[in-house]
Amino acid sequence: MDPPQVYLNNAATSWPKPPGVIAAVNEALRLPFSEAGRSAGGLSSDCVADTRGTVARYLHAPDPNHVIFCANATDALNILIQGFAKKEGKPFHVITTQTDHNSVIRPLRTLEAEGRCRVTVVPCTGSHVEPAAVAGAIRPDTRLAVISHGSNVLGSVQDIAAIGRLLQERGIFFIADGAQTAGLVPLDLRNLPVDAFVFTGHKYLFGFPGTGGFYLRDPARIAPTRQGGTGTDSKNPFQPGGMPEKFEAGTHNYPGLVSLAAGISFLEQTGADAVTRCIRKQTAIFLEEFLATDAIQVYNPSPELPVISFNIRGLGNDDAGFVLRKMYGIVTRTGLHCAPLIHERIDGGSGCVRISPSVLTPQDDCRHAAECIREVADRANSS
Amino acid sequence: MPRSASGRWRTVPIAAEQCLKNCADGRIKKEYLLTGPFTQKTASCLEPFGSVQLLTFLPKPLFTLVRLPKMNMRAVIGENVLEVWYEPADLPTAEPEIYRLLAKDVGQPED
Numbered sequence: 001m002d003p004p005q006v007y008l009n010n011a012a013t014s015w016p017k018p019p020g021v022i023a024a025v026n027e028a029l030r031l032p033f034s035e036a037g038r039s040a041g042g043l044s045s046d047c048v049a050d051t052r053g054t055v056a057r058y059l060h061a062p063d064p065n066h067v068i069f070c071a072n073a074t075d076a077l078n079i080l081i082q083g084f085a086k087k088e089g090k091p092f093h094v095i096t097t098q099t100d101h102n103s104v105i106r107p108l109r110t111l112e113a114e115g116r117c118r119v120t121v122v123p124c125t126g127s128h129v130e131p132a133a134v135a136g137a138i139r140p141d142t143r144l145a146v147i148s149h150g151s152n153v154l155g156s157v158q159d160i161a162a163i164g165r166l167l168q169e170r171g172i173f174f175i176a177d178g179a180q181t182a183g184l185v186p187l188d189l190r191n192l193p194v195d196a197f198v199f200t201g202h203k204y205l206f207g208f209p210g211t212g213g214f215y216l217r218d219p220a221r222i223a224p225t226r227q228g229g230t231g232t233d234s235k236n237p238f239q240p241g242g243m244p245e246k247f248e249a250g251t252h253n254y255p256g257l258v259s260l261a262a263g264i265s266f267l268e269q270t271g272a273d274a275v276t277r278c279i280r281k282q283t284a285i286f287l288e289e290f291l292a293t294d295a296i297q298v299y300n301p302s303p304e305l306p307v308i309s310f311n312i313r314g315l316g317n318d319d320a321g322f323v324l325r326k327m328y329g330i331v332t333r334t335g336l337h338c339a340p341l342i343h344e345r346i347d348g349g350s351g352c353v354r355i356s357p358s359v360l361t362p363q364d365d366c367r368h369a370a371e372c373i374r375e376v377a378d379r380a381n382s383s
Numbered sequence: 384m385p386r387s388a389s390g391r392w393r394t395v396p397i398a399a400e401q402c403l404k405n406c407a408d409g410r411i412k413k414e415y416l417l418t419g420p421f422t423q424k425t426a427s428c429l430e431p432f433g434s435v436q437l438l439t440f441l442p443k444p445l446f447t448l449v450r451l452p453k454m455n456m457r458a459v460i461g462e463n464v465l466e467v468w469y470e471p472a473d474l475p476t477a478e479p480e481i482y483r484l485l486a487k488d489v490g491q492p493e494d
């Protein structure tokens with residue numbers, strides 16, 4: 001199968017991966033994983049610990065052992081939400097927002113249906129969740145807040161520092177979902193007032209699908225929800241309580257973790273400023289074209305992330321995505337993007353087209369795609 | 384592929400089908416690879432199924448069909464892929480109906 005001419009679905013999973021990521025995984029697959037890191041000097045190295053160190057360095061996480069790996073951001077959110085509820089024991093109130101993804105909404109609604117929590121969804125104003133709106137949702141029994149840092153539909157970034165401070169003052173445990181921001185927004189977990197920060201490896205960190213995890217400041221706040229082999233303390237019939245073993249059981253995704261470390265190396269070599277400049281330029285290219293016509297309705301004209309959601313007047317989003325893919329070779333994402341609540345507000349729940357380039361999408365491709373989308377919109381509205 | 388009343392696999396102009404996962408509104412997206420190009424005649428065969436439109440303003444004409452409340456389908460005229468979005472509850476009845484209507488396109492009996 002031929003590759004697409006222009007891939008604009010990086011908010012789902014990034015493509016292409018940097019050549020260094022593919023090379024690192026190829027190299028690692030040549031040897032058994034226990035041997036892959038053996039240096040010329042004969043000392044062994046451990047790709048899991050190395051990647052943990054890389055993630056901690058990149059996110060400025062104070063303790064690498066508090067970086068936990070799992071299958072993806074959804075898995076991380078489930079471990080944290082379920083583990084918080086288990087530790088809490090009795091029913092509590094939890095806050096989330098209209099921009100949140102089903103990986104937050106579904107675990108919370110499931111707990112609610114089991115009578116283990118009550119959920120309040122804070123609406124957003126424009127494309128942002130106002131810290132004051134979060135403060136207004138707090139009740140005496142509020143114990144948890146799970147809030148997406150970056151919206152995968154609007155491309156907006158929430159002020160999780162301000163939100164975190166007000167939650168911290170009230171002793172509310174705060175999980176920030178950084179699935180869309182890790183790799184795009186500079187993060188410093190030493191200073192960010194979050195109790196847990198969730199990342200995914202396969203989007204803007206450029207690792208392979210099947211990678212992700214979280215940083216957890218105080219492991220005592222979360223009960224482990226899975227048990228199994230850790231390669232340590234094998235005579236202990238219970239899950240070891242130390243970090244990271246408390247939350248990691250079973251064999252790791254070694255090639256995935258090698259890809260994640262190589263993806264982060266790529267980002268470090270590129271530099272955060274260059275990433276920011278690139279995504280600003282890319283969004284400007286699309287917006288210049290889209291905002292110049294009434295035929296395209298853009299749902300957030302000033303996204304902070306390289307995510308632009310829109311509809312073409314007179315053409316359903318499924319039709320628009322199909323036409324772009326089949327007639328122009330442009331891959332977009334249509335529908336609700338697993339974030340149904342925000343769509344209720346922006347498009348009446350019928351969905352939209354989303355484009356999301358990455359730093360590896362050439363600017364000429366962005367320009368070409370912007371012109372093609374504009375052409376489709378103009379054609380649809382010409383009569 | 385649905386069976387005919389006689390219990391034999393019915394011959395239809397669909398070479399392969401693929402169910403695709405999509406984060407939409409809970410609908411199921413399926414792609415059908417047709418044995419030949421989707422033509423205006425194919426489009427007319429599907430007319431009893433919903434409201435058909437031919438969008439001629441695009442670089443190639445696009446067939447679209449909407450069946451309320453939430454089903455829709457589309458194909459580029461001259462190409463051999465048909466994309467259909469189903470409501471999960473409708474899939475068991477709607478899909479054989481599509482096979483049956485498409486069978487008319489290649490002159491197969493309708494049972």
Ligand SMILES: Cc1ncc(COP(=O)(O)O)c(C=O)c1O
Pocket residue numbers: 011012072073074075101103148150151152177179180200201212338
């Ligand atoms: C905001 C947000 N949270 C969570 C997820 C889930 O990520 P993953 O696919 O890695 O589980 C996504 C992915 O689309 C997302 O956009």
